[in-house]
Amino acid sequence: MTSSINDSVIEYLLGTNYDAISTTAGLAAVFALTLLLLQREMVRAHGGERAARWIGGLDVAVLPLVVSFGMIVLLRLLQLLPE
Amino acid sequence: MIERHAWAAYLAVAVAAEVALPFNPMVTALIDSAVLVVVLSHFGWAQRSPLAIGEPGIRLLPAVALLPLLRVLSITMPVPELSPIFWLALAAGPLLFAVISTARLTDIDVREIGIGVVPRDAWSGLLIAASIPVGIVLGGLQPSFLSIDRDAAFAVGLAAATLVAGSAIAEELVFRGILQPLMGRAIGPLAILLTAVVYGATYLGSQSLAVAGIMALVGLAYGVVVARSGSLWGPLLGHSALILAAIFLAPIVLPSA
Numbered sequence: 001m002t003s004s005i006n007d008s009v010i011e012y013l014l015g016t017n018y019d020a021i022s023t024t025a026g027l028a029a030v031f032a033l034t035l036l037l038l039q040r041e042m043v044r045a046h047g048g049e050r051a052a053r054w055i056g057g058l059d060v061a062v063l064p065l066v067v068s069f070g071m072i073v074l075l076r077l078l079q080l081l082p083e
Numbered sequence: 084m085i086e087r088h089a090w091a092a093y094l095a096v097a098v099a100a101e102v103a104l105p106f107n108p109m110v111t112a113l114i115d116s117a118v119l120v121v122v123l124s125h126f127g128w129a130q131r132s133p134l135a136i137g138e139p140g141i142r143l144l145p146a147v148a149l150l151p152l153l154r155v156l157s158i159t160m161p162v163p164e165l166s167p168i169f170w171l172a173l174a175a176g177p178l179l180f181a182v183i184s185t186a187r188l189t190d191i192d193v194r195e196i197g198i199g200v201v202p203r204d205a206w207s208g209l210l211i212a213a214s215i216p217v218g219i220v221l222g223g224l225q226p227s228f229l230s231i232d233r234d235a236a237f238a239v240g241l242a243a244a245t246l247v248a249g250s251a252i253a254e255e256l257v258f259r260g261i262l263q264p265l266m267g268r269a270i271g272p273l274a275i276l277l278t279a280v281v282y283g284a285t286y287l288g289s290q291s292l293a294v295a296g297i298m299a300l301v302g303l304a305y306g307v308v309v310a311r312s313g314s315l316w317g318p319l320l321g322h323s324a325l326i327l328a329a330i331f332l333a334p335i336v337l338p339s340a
Contacts, residue, residue: 001221001329002250003298004157004178005170006288012108013161013170021158025112029159032116039124053136053188054127060145060184061119061152064177068159071173075162 018075026072033065086129087140090147090269093122097150098281104154104288112158115151122148139269145185146265149257150281152181168242171249182256189265196260197315207317210308211324215332217301218325222333225294243327251322258282258302259309259318267310275310279303301325 013021040058043051100114126144129135136142156177161170186196193199202208258278266274283299305318 001225001289001294001326002171002246003254003282003285003288004153004174004249005161005167006104006286007225007290008105008108008288009157009161009170010167012158013163018163021109024109025116025155025158028113028116029155032120032155035120036123039127043127050130050136054130056184056188057123057126057130057145060148060181060188061123063184064152064156064181067177068156071160071162 018079022072022076029065029068030072033062033069036062036065086125086135087138087269089125090122090140090143093118093125093144093147094150094277094281097147097154098284100151100154101284101287105290108158108288111154115154119148119151119155122151139265142189143265143269145188146262149178149181149185149261150285153178153257153285168245172245175249175253178253179256182253182261185261189261191261191264194313195264196256197264197309197313198260200312200314200316202312202314202317204308204312206308207312207314207321210304210317211321213304214301214321214325215328217297218328219333219336221294221297221325222329223337224297225289225291226334239331243331246326246330247323250326251319254282255305255315255318255322259305260315263306263309272310275306276303279306 036058040055040062043054043058096118097115100111100118103114104111122144126141126148129138129141129144153174156174157170160173160177161167162173165173186192258281262281263274263278266278270277279299279302282302283295286295286298289295305321308317308321309315
């Protein structure tokens with residue numbers, strides 16, 4: 001009964017191997033993060049008076065995606081650890 | 084001209100991704116990841132032009148990005164080993180950070196968001212009261228997916244707090260707090276209707292058209308009350324009452340739920 005975690009998301013996450021999730025949806029999120037970070041560094045290197053606002057716009061998604069990336073990596077590492 | 088209205092195209096693609104969610108969440112995640120990058124890159128690119136910076140359609144772009152971000156986080160953040168109730172908190176935490184970043188970036192203050200205004204109209208009170216029966220109906224239409232030990236007070240309290248923070252507060256801040264006022268600057272009162280439609284679309288993942296339709300109507304009512312009272316507190320408390328009624332009251336009132 002929530003918009004973020006709903007039946008479709010739960011069915012997908014519980015019914016799919018985490019390897020498959022992390023190499024599709026997870027990889028897409030990591031790729032998006034990479035593009036945003038790349039753009040962020042290019043803008044920062046170029047500088048200019050409007051660079052701060054441009055970077056601010058990118059930062060809307062950068063930190064949340066960094067947290068998401070950390071979660072994906074952490075879960076993959078935990079999978080590799082011996083039981 | 085095209086640049087001013089590009090937000091509508093991005094929003095349409097994000098809504099289309101929501102339509103795909105019940106069929107293939109992976110496709111939704113791929114589309115939303117791409118939309119997220121394109122929308123924020125567009126916002127940044129538009130900063131080159133002094134004329135575009137003050138343009139409402141450009142300032143709306145970071146708010147539009149919250150929708151695909153919500154979905155990407157909801158699919159990539161959950162830990163399968165944990166109970167879905169904790170997934171809400173995991174997805175909502177980074178999203179709330181994005182809400183704060185968007186508010187700062189678009190110069191929208193707490194008063195415009197509606198948090199700094201105490202509601203004094205009867206409509207806000209009525210909205211909160213009406214949300215409880217609506218929540219019970221929704222709980223009857225779609226039984227709860229959350230496995231909560233209803234006999235343990237601590238578990239119930241923790242679940243209730245997570246639902247309020249992860250669902251009611253996060254959704255109201257994104258849709259009625261940020262998206263609706265920024266869209267209102269671009270298209271006027273029509274923003275209330277459009278925000279409600281987008282909000283209803285995010286519930287298509289519930290795999291119930293009835294639930295999505297009711298939530299669109301709920302979003303419309305919340306949007307109207309925010310526009311009239313200037314306060315977000317009515318929808319915040321109303322949504323909290325709705326979700327708690329759906330999860331905790333519906334199974335008692337409607338045993339079939």
